[in-house]
Amino acid sequence: MLWLSFTMSVAADQIFPVxxxxxxxxxxxxxxxxxAIFTCRWxxxxxxxxxxxxxxxxxxxxxxxxxxxxxxxxxxAVGLCGNASPWLLALLVFLVGGAEAFHRPAYQACLxxxxxxxxxxxxxxxxxxxWRLGAIIGPGLGAYVVTAWSAGIGFLAVLTAYLLGLVLLLPLREPVVTPGRRASAVREIADGLSEVVRRRWxxxxxxxxxxxxxxxxxxxxVLLPLVSRETFGGDAVYGTALALLSVGGLAGGLLSMRWKxxxxxxxxxxxxxxxxxVPLALTWPVSPGFVDACYIAAGLGLEIFAVxxxxxxxxxxPPERLARVTSVDWLAASVMTPLGLTLTGxxxxxxGRPALLAIGAVAGFAVPLATLLLRGMTRFQSDVSAFGGDSDPEAATSLKYGHGS
Structure with a gap:
């Protein structure tokens, strides 16, 4: 039920921006x-x-x-009213993004x-x-629905997907994680940050x-659509590369189900x-096939990493701090991604574009590989004890089964 609910949420998230x-x-x-509207999400x-x-x-x-x-x-449901102004749309995007910031850490911790x-x-x-099926199917489905009917029908599809996701969660039974002693919000956020800092990897x-x-x-x-038009004379390579990035990610997810x-x-x-x-392919776009192959490889690698x-x-x-650690990861990416998008131009x-892509290629390889020098990185394992002195994170909290509400 949890996975099906998440799938409905992903479908809504993909149709909504279109x-x-x-x-x-x-x-x-x-x-x-x-x-400007989608900056509100970040x-x-x-x-x-x-x-x-x-x-x-x-x-x-x-x-x-x-x-x-x-x-x-x-x-x-507000979007169903029709004739929404750009200001209202920006507000809707901001509100959906705010709800997403609560939903994603909760999902990862519940999973x-x-x-x-x-x-x-x-x-x-x-x-x-x-994620990858949503990225492949969602935008095209959203564009078809809105083009064939109206933006109002698009918002209805989004509402339906979110509502299905909600209904699927209602029968879910989850273990109840006994939280630690309640402290101030600042102190509890600091506790989550401490879990990150204590583990170098x-x-x-x-x-x-x-x-x-x-x-x-x-x-x-930013540069893929420009390279597609200037080198290959249209947007076909742009759309194909993004679709194949998701195809590679789908393959990476399926592979990770079996590979340990x-x-x-x-x-x-x-x-x-x-x-x-990817930046290497955009620096030397010798053929559409070469660009496509690089995007497939990138998608494959991203999902192997993610799993x-x-x-x-x-x-x-520790389970009672997992959502806070997940949110730190989200925050870091949420700050740096729009910064990179803004500074690219x-x-x-x-x-110059070649120098910028060269920096991107070097950083793409060197930044992750440099982390292998950190202690515990190759095994994703640290030698610190769990909160409260227990060496087993899963024993650090008391779990009992029942309704999570």
């Missing part, structure tokens, strides 16, 4: 208007990320997810609690499969992913470093 984009353009907006994630993790650790995770999806249903350690790799892989991965987002992934997102590497950290970091081939990262984070972090004008 619906908002077309609604904004129908209201007389420009490309700059659309860009602002919301940055503002609410740590609070989302905090409350997902304080309350039953199912309760947080139900509340988040219910709120997103209300936001989507860890309802699965046994042996089941967690399959659970993380299914999550990756949901966790801190190293979060920093590496954030830097790669800014230096490699964001510039590639002896050194999960080494496999994960190797997968993350594969994204360095190993999630599974080993669930193993290492000025940086490309200042040093």
């Amino acid at each position: 619906t908002v984009t077309i609604a904004a353009l129908n209201a007389g907006g420009t490309a700059s208007t659309v860009g 602002i919301a994630l940055i503002v609410f990320a740590l609070l989302g993790g905090l409350w997902a650790d304080r309350l039953p995770r199912r309760t947080v997810m139900v509340a988040s999806l219910g709120f997103q249903c209300c936001v989507a 860890s609690s309802v699965l046994t350690p042996a089941q967690r790799p399959a659970g993380a892989a299914l999550t990756a499969v949901s 966790v801190l190293g991965v979060i920093v590496a992913v954030a830097l790669q987002q800014m230096l490699t992934i964001a510039p590639a997102q 590497p002896d050194r999960p950290g080494l496999a994960a970091i190797g997968g993350l470093a594969l994204y360095g081939v 190993q990262w999630v599974v080993n984070l669930q193993r290492e972090i 000025p940086a490309g004008a200042a040093i």
Whole structure:
């Protein structure tokens, strides 16, 4: 039920931006208007990320997810009114992003609690499969629905998907994680940060992913459509490459359901470093096939990394702090991604596109691989004791089965 609910949420998340984009353009907006509207999502994630993790650790995770999806249903219902102004659309995007900041950490922590350690790799892989299937199917489906009917029907599809996700959560039974002693919000957020800092491999991965987002992934997102038009004379390579990135990710998720590497950290970091081939492909776009192959490899590597990262984070972090650690990861990426998107244009004008892509390629490979020098990185394992002095993170809390509400 949890995975099906997440899949519905992903479907809504993919249809929603397409619906908002077309609604904004129908209201007389420009490309700059659309860009400003979606900046609101990043602002919301940055503002609410740590609070989302905090409350997902304080309350039953199912309760947080139900509340988040219910709120997103209300936001989507506002879009059904029709003729939404760009200002209203920006507000809707901000509100949906804020709810997402609560839902995602709660989902990751709940997934860890309802699965046994042996089941967690399959659970993380299914999550990756949901993401990639949504990325492949969602935008095209959203565009078809909105183009064939109207933006209002698009918002209705979003509302329906969020509502289905909510309903699927209602019968869910989750273990109740007994929280530690309640403290101030600032202190509890600091406790989550301390779990990151105490484990060098966790801190190293979060920093590496954030830097790669800014230096490699964001510039590639901006420059791919330009390379597609200037080198290949149209947008076909742009659309195909993005679709194949998701296809590669889908393959990586399916592979990770069966593959259990002896050194999960080494496999994960190797997968993350594969994204360095993307700026190389954009620097020397010798053929559409070469670009497509590089995007498939990058997608494959990203999901191999994502599954190993999630599974080993669930193993290492005490359950009552897992959502807060997840939110720190989200916050770092949410800060650095829009920064990279914003700086790509000025940086490309200042040093030239080839130099910018060269920096992206070097960073794509070097930043993740440098983390292998950190202690415990190759195995995603630390030698610190769990909170409270127990060496087994899963024994650090008392779990009892029953309704999570």
